[in-house]
Amino acid sequence: MDWKLELVIVPVSDVDRAKKFYTDQLGFAEDVDHRAGDSFRVVQLTPPGSACSITIGTGVTSAKPGSYQGxxxxxxxxxxxxxxxxxxxxxxxxxxxxxxxxxxxxxxxxxxxxxxxxxxxxxxxxxxxxxxxxxxx
CATH class of the missing domain: 3.10.180.10 (2,3-Dihydroxybiphenyl 1,2-Dioxygenase, domain 1)
Structure with a gap:
């Protein structure tokens, strides 16, 4: 059985600022930017050449912004x-x-x-x- 890592959720405090950083500065592709009201937003971004994406957003994780390391x-x-x-x-x-x-x-x-x-x-x-x-x- 294959186990493929497809998505990593990255906790951020400002979704628009983070989206701009990941797309404009890192060159990640924007796959999805979906809102369901003010309390939920999911933005999926994929690094060039990667099979795994990241998600930033609102209401997608309880992890503290800046807590992911390495x-x-x-x-x-x-x-x-x-x-x-x-x-x-x-x-x-x-x-x-x-x-x-x-x-x-x-x-x-x-x-x-x-x-x-x-x-x-x-x-x-x-x-x-x-x-x-x-x-x-």
Whole structure:
């Protein structure tokens, strides 16, 4: 049996501000923006090339805005991804590397699949991690 992750709900305080960030700055596609009164709104957004989407909205989660940390996006070229994000006005970290023990250190400064990352926050402080996979293959 296949178990496919299709949707992750991301808690935000201002749906319009978050929608603008995810579409304009991150380049996510808007799939759905549906309201059912003032207390329910669901906005589904999908990262380019992803089979999994996120949902932001009103009345969709009890999680506190900014409480999600380390949700991963995977790219083949971390330098190109960083350049794109910076070009879109996203405040993003420099790439960082983890060694064999899973620790960030100066012993493994080279880019490596599954070991090279960068991070950024959405306007509410939800933290995203971008991981490089497939660059060296």
């Amino acid at each position: 949700t991963h996006l995977v790219v083949k070229d971390i330098e190109a991804a960083r350049a794109e994000l910076v070009g879109r006005g996203v405040e993003v970290s420099e790439p960082f590397h983890f060694g064999a023990q899973g620790k960030q250190d100066g012993l493994h400064p080279e880019r490596s699949d599954y070991g090279t990352f960068l991070s950024f926050d959405d306007p509410d402080g939800n933290n995203w991690t971008v991981q490089e996979v497939g660059h060296t293959s």
